[in-house]
Amino acid sequence: MRIIIGSDHFGLELKNAIREHLESQGHACDDIGTHTSDPVAYPSIALAAAENIAAGNHDRGILICGTGIGMAIVANKVPGVRAAQVHDIYTAERARKSNDAQIMTMGSQVIGPGSARLLVDVWLGCEFAGGRSAPKVERIKAIDERFRRKE
Numbered sequence: 343m344r345i346i347i348g349s350d351h352f353g354l355e356l357k358n359a360i361r362e363h364l365e366s367q368g369h370a371c372d373d374i375g376t377h378t379s380d381p382v383a384y385p386s387i388a389l390a391a392a393e394n395i396a397a398g399n400h401d402r403g404i405l406i407c408g409t410g411i412g413m414a415i416v417a418n419k420v421p422g423v424r425a426a427q428v429h430d431i432y433t434a435e436r437a438r439k440s441n442d443a444q445i446m447t448m449g450s451q452v453i454g455p456g457s458a459r460l461l462v463d464v465w466l467g468c469e470f471a472g473g474r475s476a477p478k479v480e481r482i483k484a485i486d487e488r489f490r491r492k493e
Contacts, residue, residue, distance in 0.1 A: 343369050343401045343402060344370045344372070344399075344400045344401050344402075345364055345369050345372070345401065345403065345404060346372045346394050346395065346399070346400040346403045346404075347360065347361050347372070347373050347374070347391075347404045347406075348373070348374040348375055348388070348390065348403075348404075348405055349376060349384075349406040349450070350376060350381075350387060350406075350407045350413075351376055351379050351381050352450050352451060353405075353448075354376055354377075356448070356450040356458055357373070357406045357450075359455045359458070359459070360404060360406070360455075360459065361373055363459045363462065364462070372394075374387060374390050374391060375387055384405075384407045384412050384416065385416045387405065387413075388405055388412070388413045388417045389417075389419075389420065391403045391405055391417065391445065392418075392420035392423045392425065392445065395444045395445055396420050396422040396423050401444075402444055402445070402465075403417070404445070404446055404447075404448070405417060405425070405447045406447065406448050406450055407447070407449065407450070408449055408451045409451060409452060410427040410428070410448045410452065411447075413447040414426065417447065421490040422490075423445060424441055424442060424443045425443060425444070425447055426446055426447070427447045428446045428447065428465060429448070429452055431460070431461065431464050434446065434462075434464040435464055435465070435468050437465060437468075438468035438469060438470060439471040439475070440471065440475045441479065442470040442479050446461070446462070448461065
């Protein structure tokens with residue numbers, strides 16, 4: 343699986359730990375930064391990851407900031423992208439099974455490295471279940487398309 347990963351300065355250490363974990367499992371992982379502890383605004387990183395997901399360049403994306411909230415907000419601005427903030431096993435599973443989220447976001451000030459690795463494994467191990475969720479995800483896609491046409 344080809345994964346794009348990025349963080350702001352708050353998420354740098356956690357991003358690096360997750361990237362190493364993914365690579366040890368044989369995943370191709372494109373790290374789009376940040377690569378230093380110097381302060382960086384997360385919107386540029388989230389946008390770059392989301393645009394890559396929307397273009398089909400990567401299968402999944404992982405974004406990390408202090409809380410995971412800001413990264414999710416920015417990523418969800420890109421049509422065709424569904425980003426979900428994940429903070430426990432249930433949200434990691436439902437992000438994929440119910441919402442078909444291609445990007446997961448996490449907060450480095452909320453989740454430690456051990457928990458983050460577990461959440462990544464759960465999220466990557468799940469697929470969209472369809473069923474009752476399929477019409478809802480189709481509606482999300484229709485909303486995306488409606489606003490994309492306005493561009």
